[in-house]
Amino acid sequence: MVRVEANRRDFLRWLATAGAGLAAAGIAPALFAQEAAAAGTDVVVVLGATVVDGTDAPARPNSAVVLVGDRIAWVGPAAELPHHAGARIVDGRGRYLIPGLWDMHTHGIDYEKLWPPLFLANGVTGIREMQGYDENRATRDKIVRGELLGPRVVLASSILDGPVSLLGPPITQVATPEEGRAAVRTAVEQGSDFVKVYFYLPKDVFLAIADECRRVGLPFAGHWPYRLRQVEAARAGQRTFEHLFGLSIATSRRRDEFLARLDATPFDPDAKRDFFNLARDLDRQAAQTYDPATAERHFAQLKALDNWVSPTFTVNRVMSSPTETYAHDPRLKYVSQDIVDYWADRLPMFTPATAEQIDQQNAYFEAQLRLVGAAHRAGLGVLGGTDCLNPYVFPGFSLHDELGYLVQAGLSPRQALQTVTRDAARFLGRSATAGTITPGKVADVVLLDANPLTDIRAVRRIDTVVTAGRVLDRARLTRMLADAETAAKQPLASANSRSVGLPVRGCC
Known part of the structure; x- marks a missing residue:
């Protein structure tokens, strides 16, 4: 010794x-x-x-x-x-x-016996958790203190939405500018890393949230707020638009027609989903009327405002597929039956059923791939994220799927990898400490058995993960997966000591 x-x-x-x-x-x-x-x-x-x-x-x-x-x-x-x-x-x-990889759109880190080991076993050493509440704040803090082995967590505030919302608790609904500002101050008190905004915020409330975020120095990101144009929201400071919502409309030759229809349609508190369904349908129509000149102007404006796109192709692919497509996915063994049952219940609300609908959705998804490829070529920042906890979107595993979709969209394997390493760190303001294998940066690295620059599927062939300097060799990773599989067979309450149940409702 x-x-x-x-x-x-x-x-x-x-x-x-x-x-x-x-x-x-x-x-x-x-x-x-x-x-x-x-x-x-x-x-x-x-x-x-x-x-x-x-x-x-x-x-x-x-x-x-x-x-x-x-x-x-x-x-x-x-x-x-x-x-x-x-x-x-x-x-x-x-x-x-x-x-080490970053999944830049996740949910569910508080499923402590399931999500953290699944992320790490798949080389995901950092996540951007897109909805904050007491339980996942507690989980994040346990990871920071070294009490729980898990990825680094950048954590959102409670989701901020308007008085009409598709979501229920634990989101925060705000009806006035004063309530919006107070919600931002609460996010600061709770140690949130950023504020998450949602679809149905009234324009004056959104702008008050944006102004308060500027005042307290907290970034904000989230969904396209329907009552603003994307460039208007980006100019107010919104850093990302998640899931590609609204990007097809903003780049369509029929843009003004589609936006006018949305502007003229109220949010109906008695039929909350009607507006969302209308916006999705218009977005699908817009995807088939893409206009390169309109897109070029839109991408240039967003780029100048340092706004980024987070496609979450993985969840979009699930929502574009017939309900039964993923019912026998072998990765289900790592997911509690409570969650699987929830997925089976919710998924039919979003997925195509008829042959015509399936064709429409396939065409829509292919158009989304082309749209992101065009955005990336125009220099717009792209972040790789999955939206795990939504149906058949698995922590860790699905980030590998996402990288494959980014390559299908036209990014090279190197560029796809950068969306979840170097570029993720840059977006998060962590370029000095993370994102590349450079002296002085955090000791988060992944050792692969094959070359990801020739085939992005090599990211699935993991030999060793080092997270915060701790070495997880192949034997340790195998045990972690086995333990997660065992935990998934237990009732969710016993598989997870910190959970609000299933707070996610659809894509968020």
Whole structure:
């Protein structure tokens, strides 16, 4: 033990002299090494892998990546690494190392025995949880304190919607500008990372929320607010439009006609879903009347306002498919029967039933793929997210599906991967600390058995996940999946100590 400890100190001393990358990240290498030595911090070396670092740089074969605690400390050719006794070695030979993945649209992290292990086992080391409530705030805090193994969580406020809403508790309904401002202040008090806005907000309430978010320094994102044009909402500060709602209308040659019809239709408190169904139908029609010139102007305006699109193709594909399509998905073994029953009950509200409807929905989905491809080519930021907890959208697994759809939309495998690594970090304001395999950044990496730059399906072939410096090897990941499968066989209340039941109603 004494010799191992001495070797570790020797290795850290070398790091103090070789840590140019740390210095570039604003971290003093010598001080970093001294503090790590004093704390007895674990040292992990991923040796011999081809590094796909999340940037536009070429892949680097036969590399070494040194992780010290929760930081990437050094990246370089394996041949330049000195004797590293005392470090834990992860064999990367013949494998590919990528940054940890982010699912940028999730729900359900408070299903603690199911969701957190499923995310990590699929290489998802960070999530943007799109609805905040007491239970998932508690789960996030347990992860931060190290009491629960799970992904990093960026957590929304309670969903803010108008006095008429498709959703029920635990959302927050606001009817006046004063109530909207108060809801933003509550979000700050609750430690929310951003405010989530929804469809049916009145225009004056939306603008009050936007102004209060500016005042308190909290970003906001969410669904297209029907009573505003997308550019108007983006100009007020909305950072994303989720699920592609409204993008087809905004890029249609019949845009003004469709928007006028929506403007003339009230939100009916006695038939809350009617407006939503009308908007979806108009969006499907608009998808077949795409106008390149209109789209080019729209994309340029959104890009100038640093607005991003979060397609969530995975949930859109489910909603565009007949109800029975996913009824025998093998991944259902990881989901509680309570949730599966809920999915079976809710899904027929959204999915096509007749042959004509199925054809329409397939055409709509293909048009959405083309639309996102055009938006990406125009330089509009794209974020990879799934909307898990909606029917047949599985934590972790479905992000792999999402990456495949992004490639179908026209992104290269590298570009698709960047939507859930480098670009996700940039959107979240974490470029200095996350998103790429760079010295000084967090020690979240995934080791794959195949090259994701030649086939994006390689992200499914996971050998090892490192999250916050903790190594989860293949054996550990297999146990995590087995434990989740066992937990899924139990009643939901016993499978999860922190749950509000099923708070999600449709896409949110």
